[in-house]
Amino acid sequence: MSADATLQPLLDALKFSPDNLPLRQHLGGLLRQTGQPQPAEDLYREGLRYHPTDPTLQLGLADAYFALGKTSAAFVVVEELLGQHDDLGPAHLLHARLLHASQQPDAAREAYAQALRLDPGLADTTLANELQANAPRRVPASGPAPGFGEPASPAAPALLGLEKPRITFQDVGGMEAVKEEIRLKIIHPLHFPDLYKAFGKASGGGLLLYGPPGCGKTYLARATAGEVQANFLSVGIAEILDMWLGNSEKNLHQLFELARAQAPCVLFFDEVDALAANRHDLRQSAGRTVINQFLEELDGVSASNEGVLIMAATNAPWHLDPAFRRPGRFDKITLVTPPDEGARASILEILLKGKPLAPDVKPAAVAARTAGLSGADLKAVVDGAVDTRLRLSMRAGRPLPIEQSDLLDAAKLVKPSTKEWFATARNYALYSNEGGLYDEILVYLGVKKPGGL
Numbered sequence: 001m002s003a004d005a006t007l008q009p010l011l012d013a014l015k016f017s018p019d020n021l022p023l024r025q026h027l028g029g030l031l032r033q034t035g036q037p038q039p040a041e042d043l044y045r046e047g048l049r050y051h052p053t054d055p056t057l058q059l060g061l062a063d064a065y066f067a068l069g070k071t072s073a074a075f076v077v078v079e080e081l082l083g084q085h086d087d088l089g090p091a092h093l094l095h096a097r098l099l100h101a102s103q104q105p106d107a108a109r110e111a112y113a114q115a116l117r118l119d120p121g122l123a124d125t126t127l128a129n130e131l132q133a134n135a136p137r138r139v140p141a142s143g144p145a146p147g148f149g150e151p152a153s154p155a156a157p158a159l160l161g162l163e164k165p166r167i168t169f170q171d172v173g174g175m176e177a178v179k180e181e182i183r184l185k186i187i188h189p190l191h192f193p194d195l196y197k198a199f200g201k202a203s204g205g206g207l208l209l210y211g212p213p214g215c216g217k218t219y220l221a222r223a224t225a226g227e228v229q230a231n232f233l234s235v236g237i238a239e240i241l242d243m244w245l246g247n248s249e250k251n252l253h254q255l256f257e258l259a260r261a262q263a264p265c266v267l268f269f270d271e272v273d274a275l276a277a278n279r280h281d282l283r284q285s286a287g288r289t290v291i292n293q294f295l296e297e298l299d300g301v302s303a304s305n306e307g308v309l310i311m312a313a314t315n316a317p318w319h320l321d322p323a324f325r326r327p328g329r330f331d332k333i334t335l336v337t338p339p340d341e342g343a344r345a346s347i348l349e350i351l352l353k354g355k356p357l358a359p360d361v362k363p364a365a366v367a368a369r370t371a372g373l374s375g376a377d378l379k380a381v382v383d384g385a386v387d388t389r390l391r392l393s394m395r396a397g398r399p400l401p402i403e404q405s406d407l408l409d410a411a412k413l414v415k416p417s418t419k420e421w422f423a424t425a426r427n428y429a430l431y432s433n434e435g436g437l438y439d440e441i442l443v444y445l446g447v448k449k450p451g452g453l
């Protein structure tokens with residue numbers, strides 16, 4: 001072993017106690033950090049004789065092999081490691097690097113996505129950009145974007161929820177019109193890009209969902225990703241702005257870059273009004289530069305957004321800067337109303353799944369008696385019924401199943417939480433309804449006939 005002299009005392013110490021695992025792990029890390037893969041390899045191989053199944057040593061060895069160009073040896077070790085510890089983010093990351101180095105771009109992207117799912121802090125912009133560069137269905141970027149290739153700020157990815165949702169439109173009760181809208185605007189362009197191009201319709205732009213709280217906007221966005229088997233990257237705008245005052249532009253750029261690297265991907269901005277607050281509302285406004293950066297990313301100025309489905313949700317679309325609604329941006333905004341009867345029944349079914357139920361429980365009958373309640377309100381109903389039964393079970397000293405009357409009684413106590421929202425929305429729709437933007441609200445409230453004037 002020929003490590004540099006500064007580490008010699010530690011290496012000597014290890015020679016005296018070769019089974020000192022923490023010391024060996026530490027020293028291996030130091031050797032790798034200081035670019036000494038050969039002594040690192042020796043150290044890890046020796047260590048594995050004492051601790052043959054230690055994942056840190058295995059990962060270290062694979063990493064040292066990789067650095068030495070011993071790719072197939074590295075593959076063997078890392079794949080064996082993943083066979084035992086599928087939940088090790090850094091192992092998936094190394095796997096991604098190996099797959100990338102051996103020209104297996106699809107598998108590399110999948111491995112990278114898995115690493116980020118397990119630990120968003122592992123984001124590696126350089127790797128992500130390289131993976132993106134040879135991603136299928138992507139137009140090569142015309143040139144490096146600002147901040148391109150810079151390391152991600154360490155806090156940035158930690159806030160990102162990257163996942164591969166399992167729920168699809170089937171799990172979303174009702175909402176047929178909104179689903180159709182999403183299919184037209186987002187899903188078909190993804191599946192038939194050539195057809196859309198032939199008709200001169202650019203894919204891209206985003207879909208803005210708005211509506212009262214608790215009615216499934218976030219849930220629907222996640223289901224959209226599941227529907228097209230895409231990754232789902234969910235971003236809370238307020239958090240981004242709070243976290244990195246002054247650094248938000250770069251973070252926004254990196255976010256879009258991450259989504260592009262994960263394509264197909266649904267990039268979802270929750271509570272987008274926090275970012276896009278109207279210029280007049282200075283206190284809440286994120287500032288012009290951030291808004292401009294967001295619009296630029298949305299327009300795909302620095303890199304194409306092909307394969308990235310951009311969605312956003314808000315309770316207060318009237319606070320959005322009108323620049324957001326220009327063609328190719330959030331030019332279509334869609335109202336997500338409280339669930340109708342069918343949707344309430346399926347939401348109740350989902351909420352009651354796995355709970356002890358008496359044979360008389362009929363979600364459909366509860367749905368018929370809970371007009372106006374949101375998904376979140378229905379959750380309050382079920383929670384109330386559970387509380388009642390728990391109390392009775394305690395008294396009886398044995399578990400008693402939930403009965404229909406528990407649900408109906410609980411429903412009487414829950415007030416529709418969407419009323420207040422509609423009161424506000426009605427005012428905007430009546431008095432600030434440029435271009436019929438909020439007609440859907442008036443139709444829903446029965447003020448206006450569908451399609452009428």
Ligand SMILES: Nc1ncnc2c1ncn2[C@@H]1O[C@H](COP(=O)(O)OP(=O)(O)OP(=O)(O)O)[C@@H](O)[C@H]1O
Nearest residue numbers: 172173212213214215216217218219343347375376
């Ligand atoms: N149509 C639906 N089908 C099935 N479940 C639903 C539906 N609508 C709402 N839910 C349930 O209600 C919960 C609350 O919905 P969600 O968080 O998506 O509301 P939201 O519109 O994003 O609210 P907010 O504006 O407060 O963010 C969901 O987690 C889901 O379980």
Ligand SMILES: [Mg+2]
Nearest residue numbers: 217218270313
């Ligand atoms: Mg939400």
